[in-house]
Amino acid sequence: MSVPFEKVISRDWDKPAQSTLVGYKRSGGYKNLQKVLSLSPQQIIDEVKKSNLRGRGGAGFPTGVKWGFVPKDSPKPKYLCVNADESEPGTAKDRYILERDPHLLLEGIAIACWALGAHTCYIYARGEFKYPSSVLDRAIAEAYADGIFGRRLMDTPFALDVYQVRGAGAYICGEETALLESLEGKKGWPRLKPPFPAVVGLFGCPTVVNNVETIAALPRIFEKGAEWFAGLGTEKSGGTRLVTLSGSVNRPGTYEAPMQATVEEMIYSQEYGQGMPEGRKPKAVIPGGSSAPVLTASEIGVSLDFDAYRPLHSMAGSGGIIVIDDATCIVRALWRVTRFYAEESCGQCTPCREGQPWMTRLLRKIEEGHGQPGDLDTLMDVASAIAPWPPVGLGNTVCALGDAGALPVQSFVTKFREEFEQHISEQRCPYGDKPWGAFGDFK
Numbered sequence: 001m002s003v004p005f006e007k008v009i010s011r012d013w014d015k016p017a018q019s020t021l022v023g024y025k026r027s028g029g030y031k032n033l034q035k036v037l038s039l040s041p042q043q044i045i046d047e048v049k050k051s052n053l054r055g056r057g058g059a060g061f062p063t064g065v066k067w068g069f070v071p072k073d074s075p076k077p078k079y080l081c082v083n084a085d086e087s088e089p090g091t092a093k094d095r096y097i098l099e100r101d102p103h104l105l106l107e108g109i110a111i112a113c114w115a116l117g118a119h120t121c122y123i124y125a126r127g128e129f130k131y132p133s134s135v136l137d138r139a140i141a142e143a144y145a146d147g148i149f150g151r152r153l154m155d156t157p158f159a160l161d162v163y164q165v166r167g168a169g170a171y172i173c174g175e176e177t178a179l180l181e182s183l184e185g186k187k188g189w190p191r192l193k194p195p196f197p198a199v200v201g202l203f204g205c206p207t208v209v210n211n212v213e214t215i216a217a218l219p220r221i222f223e224k225g226a227e228w229f230a231g232l233g234t235e236k237s238g239g240t241r242l243v244t245l246s247g248s249v250n251r252p253g254t255y256e257a258p259m260q261a262t263v264e265e266m267i268y269s270q271e272y273g274q275g276m277p278e279g280r281k282p283k284a285v286i287p288g289g290s291s292a293p294v295l296t297a298s299e300i301g302v303s304l305d306f307d308a309y310r311p312l313h314s315m316a317g318s319g320g321i322i323v324i325d326d327a328t329c330i331v332r333a334l335w336r337v338t339r340f341y342a343e344e345s346c347g348q349c350t351p352c353r354e355g356q357p358w359m360t361r362l363l364r365k366i367e368e369g370h371g372q373p374g375d376l377d378t379l380m381d382v383a384s385a386i387a388p389w390p391p392v393g394l395g396n397t398v399c400a401l402g403d404a405g406a407l408p409v410q411s412f413v414t415k416f417r418e419e420f421e422q423h424i425s426e427q428r429c430p431y432g433d434k435p436w437g438a439f440g441d442f443k
Helices: 021-026 031-036 041-051 063-068 094-100 102-116 130-145 176-183 212-216 218-224 226-232 263-268 306-312 330-344 350-367 375-386 401-415 417-426
Strands: 079-084 120-125 161-166 207-211 240-247 253-258 282-286 320-325
Touching (some): 041 063, 041 218, 041 226, 063 102, 063 207, 079 212, 094 212, 102 120, 102 218, 120 130, 212 218, 218 226, 263 320, 282 330, 282 401, 350 375, 350 401, 401 417
Parallel strands (some): 079 120, 079 207
Antiparallel strands (some): 282 320
16 A cells, blocks of 8 residues: 555454453553543543544534534433444444454543543444344443443443433434434434434433444543644545455455545555456446445545535445446446335435335346336436435435435446436346346346
């Protein structure tokens, strides 16, 4: 790699027994929490702002700024909710934190709760996370037994209770307000905003919702300082990124990389993807999980920094880089993506409820050789009714799931229109009936 960096989140993953309290303390665990307990809440928030830590769940919103929205004089209890509902296709980073270093997350939770004045934290975990959740439950029990959590946070008068709640496999519950609805025992439907969760969140009380990776960065920030963390990244994005690399690469996996690294380096570096299968070339790359607008092969020189994707009308998202090679049918790949969002739409908003299945049907029609000349215009019209293209903020639905299904359609069709037109003009898939390449068989 051309950019030297220090590992932040994955630094201790390979140490023996790192997932246990004994192993974590051997690595200096909970010493940073002791340090933080001597600081005032405002001092902690100021340090987090100074670190340029941005949310790692997809939106990339500055964490310290988000914390600052919580009203300090509210008579209601405050809550911290950790979003561990990692359901974005192409993303598998938070689960490794839960499996390999759960106490790093728990120490970060304690730091955040002390800063926010929150005495209760809920970790909302993906329902399929059976093993990661079991490791996390054990770690929570260890923290209680050691006197870290409970009526006295590390022998201070501050009480802190931490609970893990597992979802039921609904992608929509990864959206922060749908997550809150689910925690309250309701159907996981997103809420209209405003009011925002920082003011009216869980049980109608001030609430902060942060991603697992975001909270896990806090102990490191207070170990080495906000300036150190900010210096690892770029001007507006501190730290490093956990990236899940999948698709047509020789060594898929989850890696920690500097913000300055490019998507191309992630694919070809010996430290990460180690190139593509022999004879294959990149055709397209989805840079931030399946909801991120696609990049062409000429655009993969973009860095992992959140702001670098804006000129390309894409986003860093959840850090799931999916590599699509030149043996893959673009139409078939997009059909698979849209089918996912059609199935996961909660049905609350008409554009999403009706539009996602409509786009899926049109793409199936084109892929199976029955497309008509006007189908692409119809496809783009339906997508534009859900969200504008190029993307300019949220579209026409309560939450971003509508955008998540519409933006890939618009980007794929805009950047690979010739391939869609070839399917229609030839009344067949040019790649044959037996799909091969990065996406495999998904008929």
